Amino acid sequence: MGTLLIKEISKSFQGRKVLEKIQFQVEEGEFVTILGPSGSGKSTLFQLIGGLLKPVEGSIIIDGQDMTGKRGTISYMPQQSALLPWRTVLQNVLLGQELQGKKDEQKAREMIKRAGLGGYEEALPGALSGGMKQRVAFIRALLSPQSLICLDEPFSALDDFTREEMHEWLLSIWSSYRRTILFVTHNIDEALFLSDRILILSTNPAQVIHELSVPFPRPRHHDLLLTGEFLEKKRELTGFLKR
Structure with missing residues (x-):
């Protein structure tokens, strides 16, 4: 599946309201982007969806179940690749599956090859460029068992040429697997x-x-x-x- 329903989510920090009655829906297989200025609460929204924070009010429904405040329900890709430096490319790609108690090494190798990283399966992250690291991180997110993938400005640290290359690569991979993606950017x-x-967010308190x-x-x-x-x-x- 991979459906998401955000129902009138509000969040405050130290008495200052950051999000106010945010409401939207993401359907299975959709690629939906949250667009807003820096500081508009985009990353806070992701932390709420991922269960790292709890809203003041409202609820988060994933695949028809109330997941408000619950962790482990999404696959998350941050701004930096967050690869473990002591694990090989293959081991990093399989990490999400390992945490859920199952591995599909054959599929992981196939996706690594499709990402243009064939021959790097046993390489450590230190041997990779920024764009290559982000490809590994995205494959890890795709292979994780969660039905919803949240991408938090994953290309913001890349140069313009690499970023454009990554956009086309991301769409080519996504079109084959059609996982549900919620993407955050200010670009x-x-x-x-x-x-x-x-979906465009206003400045604080953020609303759609x-x-x-x-x-x-x-x-x-x-x-x-x-x-x-x-x-x-x-x-x-x-x-x-x-x-």
Whole structure:
């Protein structure tokens, strides 16, 4: 499965409200992006979904079950790859499965090869570039048994060229496996290029102030960013972000 329902979530820190009655839904196999300025509460929302924090009010429903405040219900990929430096690429990829008591080494090797990392199975993370590390981290997230993957600005530390390369790679892998993805970014181009839908958060206290269904067919390539329709949607999103 992989459905997510956020029902009127609010969160405060030391009396300051960060999120106010956030509500949205993500369907199975969707790629939905949360877009908002820095400090708008995007990462806080992920921590709530992952059970690291509890909301002041509201609930989080995953696959029809109330998972508010419960951990281990999502697969999470942070801004940094968070690979264990003493484990090989293959061992890092299998980590999520190991924690759940099961491993599929053959599938892991197949996905590593498809990610263009064939021959690096026994390499340690220190031998990899930034983009290669992020590929390993994403494969680990895909192989984890949880039905929902949360990606928290995973490409923010990469240079522009590597970032564009990673966008196309991510979509090619995702289109084959169609896992449900909730993605966080403050990069408008990235949100438009990757997503099925985009939800815009206001500044604190954050609320969903706009929703855009992305009209561009898949597969997508980066020449899309130069089209008039792409620039038109970018202007639309920019207008909401400046409010």
